[in-house]
Amino acid sequence: MGMTALTMPPLPAHDDRETVIDFQGVVARFGGLHAMGPTSLTVKRGEFLAIVGPSGCGKSTLLNMVAGTLKPSEGTVRYKGELVDRINHNVGYITQKNFCLPWRTVEANVRLPLEFRKHPKAETAARVAAALEKVGLKGFEQAYPKQLSGGMLQRVMIARTLAYSPDLYLMDEPFGSLDAQLRTRMHGELLKLWQETGATFVFVTHDLHEAITLADRVVVMSKRPGRPKLVVDIDLARPRDVIDVQSDPAFSAYFKRLWTALDVH
């Protein structure tokens, strides 16, 4: 069944879900360097999209444009139909960098966005507790970041995002610095989270396994200037088991196809 999805042009007849992100001919130039685009791409509500490509192809640039921290040199980015022209507070942005404030406990770090957003106190405590519970950090509320391992710090970052329940999660190689076993475990947890929140996820990685395991759709970017080169729907059953899915024959077929498009030398 997975194989037919490969041989047939993967075009759903229609998708009436709301468009969350809409890139229209966006281009990124840094000084004289033409880094990315023109790129046109839409992401639907509740979708899990993965973007893969060689380094420097502008994968992260796309995320920055949605977050509103970078303006496109040309073209437009819309979030739920609205032009992104300032910081977009509806997104949760998670990178492999740890942005914990070292002088705050785990709990106080997770509370940070709620303090910024002036959430009422009572609701804040409940949200923080729920977020910590969800990422398996219950019992570590009073620990300081320097006492935690890389995997746990990443969980704090995820909990901090969960706490204000954004509609859109932007993830830039969030598990890039974790070892393979931990990474696989985090994949499982992330998929569970995605299913529970019903939020839209855009996940940038250069790891094809990661992309196929997680995503509904994988976009392969070309070398610089990066443009979408191939878009593949990943028609693997949901909910996915992050281990079992890798032994699915369709998985390796997707892998080969994406690998060829990635054109790694």
Added chain:
Amino acid sequence: MSMFAKQGGKSRTGRLPSLVPESVAAIQMGIALFALLAWETVARLFRTDFWTSSPSNVMVELWRWAASGLLTSDLQLTLTEAGLGFLIGSAVGGLIGFILGWNRLLGNLFEPFILSFYTLPKIALAPLFVLWFGIGITNKVMFSGMLVFFMVFFTTYQGTRQVDRDLVENARLLGAQPWDIWTKIALPYSAVWVFTGIRIGLPYALIGAIVGEFVAAEAGVGFRIKEATSFFNTAAVFAGLIILMVISIILLGILKFVESRALGWQSAKGSIQPETQT
């Protein structure tokens, strides 16, 4: 009783036996006593007490100083000078270092001026301060404050400049307004550096007061040391030095206490691991 702590099999830090704290203190006391004894012996045997004085003479001199009531008033004066200088220097240095460190534009603008002051031996300004502020307490407060200011300012400025700009951008994404960035990120971040600067700057408060008193004064611990030197009263000079030493040790103790309270997170130790799930 063994002086060495029992080594468990779990220790990973090599084979050197570690001393138990009580023995460390005992040994340190021993070293201090030995040094005092050697000092006294040398002074008596070789009659060097004109140059080196001796612990017994110094004790007598300290007693005389205290009995005359001058020790209290000198201490009061010198500590007031150093204390006020310290407060003013730390506050102004921390504030300006913080502002110039966070504001790239201002920092870049003022950097050449800052650097040209950095290399100047500040002690050389002491005579000028007499000209500006007279020989009273104001002169010492200002001079001591100036020394502290530079130490705190440079440390805060350089430390704060190193802040990760991505951290600030991340906070903005999380919804932080400019005010939040200042109060919840910039200030706590800089606090570490202000404290580092204050720790380095604290001895300079005392140096400033003492140098100020050396240059021109009518009372104070530094003035007493200078006065004793001109009368070749070595014992009184050493008495003054011992007073200064005691003051510094007490001040550093206070600072360490305050720092451990304010920056408790820095001393959080050990790594916490989740129980491994299989």
